[in-house]
Amino acid sequence: MLRPPMRCRTFMVLDFIRVPPPAARTITVSWSAMCRAYGEGAVPAVRANPAQVSAILPAVGDVRALWGVGEGPPPADVGVATARSLAEDGRWREAHTALAAIPGLEAADLELRGTLAYLLGDARSYFEDLAAAFTSYDDPARAARCACWLGIMHLIRGEAGHSAGWMASARRLVDEHGESAASAYLEVMAILGDESAGRDQAIAIARVVNDIARRHGDEDATALTGQTLGQLLIRTGSADEGRRLMDEAMVSASSRQLSSPLVEILVYLAVMAGCRLLMDLGRAREWTTAVNRLRARSPELTAFAGVLAQCRAELHQVSGEWEAALAELDTVTDRPLLGEVAYLRGEILRRQGDYDDAAAAYAQAAAAGRDTAAGVAALHLAKGEPAIARALTARSLAELTDACDRVVLLPVAVAAAAPTSVSDAAVLAAELEQIANLLDSPLLQARAHQAAGVVALAQGDPASAVVRFRQGCIAFGALAVPAELATCHADAAAAYRAQGDDALADLELAAAVALADRIGLRLPEQPSPEPGPGTTIGTARLSTREVDVLRRVAAGATNREIADELVLSPRTVDRHVSNILTKLGVSTRAAAASVATEHGLV
Structure with a gap:
């Protein structure tokens, strides 16, 4: 039986092109496919006949063989063309294998092979191949760019020494041969590494760097420097321009204008950092969907x-x-x-x-x-410890000056301050609303509505609180954030209850409970409504709601049944039952039912 040469054992028919152009594409045929088509002992030792190839790949249509069995290793240009096509189709492992079988690759193809290795999880081969490409380039501008990418990727991996060394090599080439696209990479790395520069100075430098990248036509550098400039602008309040730069970069990535999927992913990660600054859920979801398409196209992605x-x-x-x-x-x-x-x-x-x-x-x-201040403070609030939450948020806010950092803490800081210092809460809520409008962030604006409602309720103005809570509910609903929507519904229920509108309060609470049950959320405890004078049983004073619960306990209802009937969360009913037992001085539901019967509540 004929055996293929070692270098061709993976792909016996390396290149076919559909006829006629321009519908040209590369097709690869494996040794096993040839054997299945011709029989184990009858694989032809000559160039494949187009009709025979069509029989192997009937879905392809008319094909013309360019290189086949029996001619030894293919010429480098034919093998490289195959590998490039495979890489373009997202078949990275096959492309890498094909390039690995070709000796004497040019510098650009060494870069391609290294990039494929990184995407497949082999960082060591990436650095080896790009280092080889660096020494192979005759063009100083290309060599400097290659050195910059080595520096960037070493820095991403936390290898600062290697990064600095490659950046120094790139800097030397730029100094000796003049400005090139590498200049953009070098200067943006300098911005990121120099925390002493003021924001205005950094923005001015970033604009110059982005212009360099555009002038030299380097799409990768344009996208990455644009992201750096965009994030600086967002932090200084120029959110609209920052968004435009983010969107421009991500469009370049999602439409495959960049040099490789590796750069596409780096741009996406930079966009996500910008979305976190803006609290921009819409863009985060949109661009994550775009990256998921890359993952679907190339399931071998490991990096x-x-x-x-x-x-x-x-x-x-x-x-x-x-x-x-x-x-x-x-x-x-x-x-x-x-x-x-x-x-x-x-x-x-x-x-x-x-x-x-x-x-x-x-x-x-x-x-x-x-930094865990926001989460830990929210945890203390949930546990009924607002004083601890307030101390924690106050200390953290005193250390923060950047609006994008402060805005993470402000919602919980308002909720923590409102019970004891409504004036402080009002100042914090106003700051939150100002930043939300400055950044034009729908999520922050929804949180600002809720915070303003918390302040209004604490000030004894439930009517104003209802308005702001309802605005918050509409905004949270539009954003599809069910946990925050549920808590805002619960806050609206408290505000309606405070102004004596139990029917609307029950509707809001029902919405909150339904959402909470669907996602497994534990709602914050709501204060017991006491619109009337309450009821005295012996020495115990029960609120109106506690009397409602006690009557149903005495009637034999379970907590879940009571929750459904009164439109309360099960945890709220649990709390009411516990309070009733404590107030009546009994330890069981049966004993509480007996007391209710004795006092004519049933």
């Missing part, structure tokens, strides 16, 4: 698996898809991400009411260096 899973978990978490979020977090093992992963897990556990586990997760996040 950045951890950080991509973290991004998906963030969106699942805010969308109330907590099991999906936890499943994504369980896949992340990268050490630099463990703090963020633990914090996100704490956020989910807190909302589910698993306070001890949430506290442990926040502690793990803090140990990894992640």
Whole structure:
């Protein structure tokens, strides 16, 4: 039986082109496919006949063989063309294998092979191939650009020494041969590394750098420097221009204008950082969908698996898809991400009411260096400890000056301050609303409505509180963030109850309970409504709502049945029953029912 040459054993018919042009594309045919077509002992030793190839690949249509069996290794240009086509089709492992079989690759193809290796999870081969490409380039501008990418990727991996060395090589080439696209990479890295420069100065430099990238026609540099400029602009209040730069870069990535999927992913991660600054859920979801298309096109993607899973978990978490979020977090093992992963897990556990586990997760996040002030303060609020929450948020806010950092803490700071210092809460709520409008962030604007409602209710103005809570509910609903929508409905119920409108309060609470039950949210406890004078039983004073609950306990209803009938959450009914038993000085539901019967409540 004829055996293929070693270099051709994977692909016996390396290139076919559809006829007629321009519908040309590369087709690869494996040795096993040839054997199936011709028989194990009858694989032809000559160039394949087009009709025979069509029989192997009937779906392809008319084909013309360019290189086949029996002619030894293909010429380098034919093999490279095949590999490039495979890479373009997202078949990265096949493309890498094809390039690995070709000796004497040119510098650009060494870069391609290294990039494919990185995408497949082999960082070492990436650095080896790009270092070889650097020494192979005759063009100083191309060599400098290659050195910059080596510096960038080493820095991403936390290898600062290697990064600085390659950036120095790039700098030397630029100094010797003049400005090139590499100049943009060098200067943007300098901006990121120099924290002493003021924001205005950094923005001015970033504009110049972005212009350099555009002038030299380097799409990768244009997108990456645009992201840097965009984030600086967002932090200084120029959110609209920052958004435009983010969108321009991501369109370049999603329409495959950039040099490789590796750069597409880096741009996406930069866009996600900008979306976090803006609290822009819409864009985060839109661009995550675009990256998911890349993953679907190339399921072999291994690089950045951890950080991509973290991004998906963030969106699942805010969308109330907590099991999906936890499943994504369980896949992340990268050490630099463990703090963020633990914090996100704490956020989910807190909302589910698993306070001890949430506290442990926040502690793990803090140990990894992640700021946990907002989550821990919210946890203390949920546990009924507003004083601790207020102290924590006040201390943290005193240390923060950047609006994009402060806005994360402000909603919980308002809720923590309102019970004891409504004037302080009002100042914090006003700041939140100002930043939300400055950044034009729908999510922040929804939170600002809710915070203003909390302040109005604390000021004794339930009518104004209702208006702001309802505005918050509409905004949260439009954003599809069910946990925050449920809490805002619960706040609206409290405001309606405070102005004596129990019917509307029950409707709002019913909406809150339905949402909470659907996603597994533990709603904050609502104060017991006491529109009337209440009822005295012996020495115990029961609120109107407690009397309603006691009557149903005496009638033999379960807590779930009571919750359904009174449109309350089961946890609220649990609390009412516990309070009733304590006030009546009894330990069982039967004993409480007996007391209710004795006093004519049944």
